[in-house]
Amino acid sequence: MPTMIVIGYRDDLDQALRRRDVDPFYIVQAPASPPKGRRSIRVADMENAQEIFRAVLSARLDDVAGVLSVHEMGVFGAAYLRQQLNLPGNTDSKTALYFRDKYLQKSELPSRVKRARCRHVSIGTSFTDLADDLGEVFVVKPATGAGALRTNIIRSPEEYAQALALFSGQSDVEIVAESFVDAPEVYLDGVWENGDLQWSSMSSYHTSPLMAAQGGILSAYVLDRGRHSPLFQQAETLAREALGSLNAPDCVFHLEAFMEEEGLTFGECAIRLPGRCPLRSTS
Numbered sequence: 182m183p184t185m186i187v188i189g190y191r192d193d194l195d196q197a198l199r200r201r202d203v204d205p206f207y208i209v210q211a212p213a214s215p216p217k218g219r220r221s222i223r224v225a226d227m228e229n230a231q232e233i234f235r236a237v238l239s240a241r242l243d244d245v246a247g248v249l250s251v252h253e254m255g256v257f258g259a260a261y262l263r264q265q266l267n268l269p270g271n272t273d274s275k276t277a278l279y280f281r282d283k284y285l286q287k288s289e290l291p292s293r294v295k296r297a298r299c300r301h302v303s304i305g306t307s308f309t310d311l312a313d314d315l316g317e318v319f320v321v322k323p324a325t326g327a328g329a330l331r332t333n334i335i336r337s338p339e340e341y342a343q344a345l346a347l348f349s350g351q352s353d354v355e356i357v358a359e360s361f362v363d364a365p366e367v368y369l370d371g372v373w374e375n376g377d378l379q380w381s382s383m384s385s386y387h388t389s390p391l392m393a394a395q396g397g398i399l400s401a402y403v404l405d406r407g408r409h410s411p412l413f414q415q416a417e418t419l420a421r422e423a424l425g426s427l428n429a430p431d432c433v434f435h436l437e438a439f440m441e442e443e444g445l446t447f448g449e450c451a452i453r454l455p456g457r458c459p460l461r462s463t464s
Contacts, residue, residue, distance in 0.1 A: 182204045188227055271432065302355075320361050386400070
């Protein structure tokens with residue numbers, strides 16, 4: 182039975198692989214823990230490509246068919262493993278970084294793609310400096326974060342200091358700050374292949390990831406293409422612009438956007454499996 186290296190764990194992906202007679206080998210970071218009987222190895226940091234490569238080599242796996250990541254934290258490592266092990270799929274680790282670092286991603290987009298202003302927050306950057314550059318209200322978040330964790334809306338020097346305390350304070354590229362976009366969010370999950378959009382499904386948040394990360398319950402609902410045709414056209418145009426300019430490999434993706442009066446504003450895009458709710462709703 183061929184082996185699929187999987188960075189992270191998801192029960193629905195586990196079931197899908199086993200239905201196809203593929204044996205998964207999981208690389209997991211706490212608190213994730215595959216069920217008993219699944220082959221796995223633990224690492225301290227799944228974004229550390231050296232560590233996950235050492236874990237794979239130490240496992241002495243046979244008949245490896247490929248590498249998957251269940252979320253964005255593993256896309257760089259997955260590309261690196263494919264490159265080193267001569268496996269199919271995206272092997273361009275540089276391109277993968279443009280789908281991890283929010284500053285790199287937004288700075289690479291063409292000017293016609295509307296998005297928040299974004300910059301790295303180097304050590305010693307003051308609240309005043311960011312407010313002068315990005316506006317009186319701005320957002321601070323991890324440069325390579327996910328799920329709105331450690332993401333905060335900043336309105337004062339005190340809130341800025343509290344937000345910075347969540348980080349190590351040892352890197353000039355650990356944090357980004359963005360101008361605040363006060364608008365509802367939608368997201369497009371889709372399939373990108375041969376340089377074009379092949380399939381998509383769009384959803385709207387009941388509760389945004391930022392509000393959920395601050396104590397709410399993340400929830401969303403799938404939008405009907407027939408009832409929201411203009412919005413789908415805008416979102417698919419945005420996806421083609423963004424993924425095309427970022428040289429996206431063949432992938433599944435998750436793109437978030439803000440619904441402003443003048444149209445959609447790009448939020449961010451990850452090359453990963455969509456979240457469980459939209460995946461199951463549209464399967």
